Amino acid sequence: MGDPRESSRRRGQGELEVQVLSALRASPGPASTAWVRQELGDGLAYTTVITILTRLLVKGVVTREKSGRSFVWSPVAAEADLAALRMRKVLDGESDREAVLASFVTALPRDDELLLRELLRGEREQEN
Template identity: 65%
Template sequence: MTDQNKGGADQHPRRRGQGELEGQVLAVLRQAPKAVTAAWVQDRLSGDLAYTTVMTILTRLHAKDAVARQRVGRSFEWTPVADEAGLAALRMRRVLDAETDRGAVLASFVTVLSPTDERLLRDLLVQAPGEEEDR
């Protein structure tokens, strides 16, 4: 009997979690000394990712306003706009924006928070700069 979890020929690579690759790309971009190319990002990511995969992730991050790009010649140079926490916040916002009853979604979200997370959220809301109520 062969143990496939110890490097056997039939071993399948682990499937990444949703958003995991985006987080890895953002982390690499945040380490960059300046705006960088997709090839630069590809060289620094672990694994054998295709250049087209890196470009797809960068393009998706750009659509989410998590990275900025500037045309240089025939390609782009990329810079991070958000960190991993910012990217998670953007995802949460998109989910909220897709729902018709925002109040119900937020109320349901708050009811499933741990007491520690609820306190943290309350503290953050108190610290947040005031906003106009009638937007």
């Protein structure tokens, strides 16, 4: 068994959402909350998984449909969409957006900076 500190460590912002979304993508079809919880495999409470799924529903990255007395869940957004959502969330929490964006762009590798410039000019189609 692993180090007990590993299972009790605090997850980073959005990390659990990414794990839940990855589990949904691994599902052969719409997945129940219990299935997602089992796939995550680290003893999360059922209510925690429901909370994360509901947050993802509000963000528009999963859908749910009634199945018996509960719901089944499906992903609708690509991982890139979820990463972009996290980036916007961080940016929204900052008071000097211009400084944050400038720092972000200047820290990009040259190829990524050129790609971003192309996207902003509309010279490249986004792939989904």
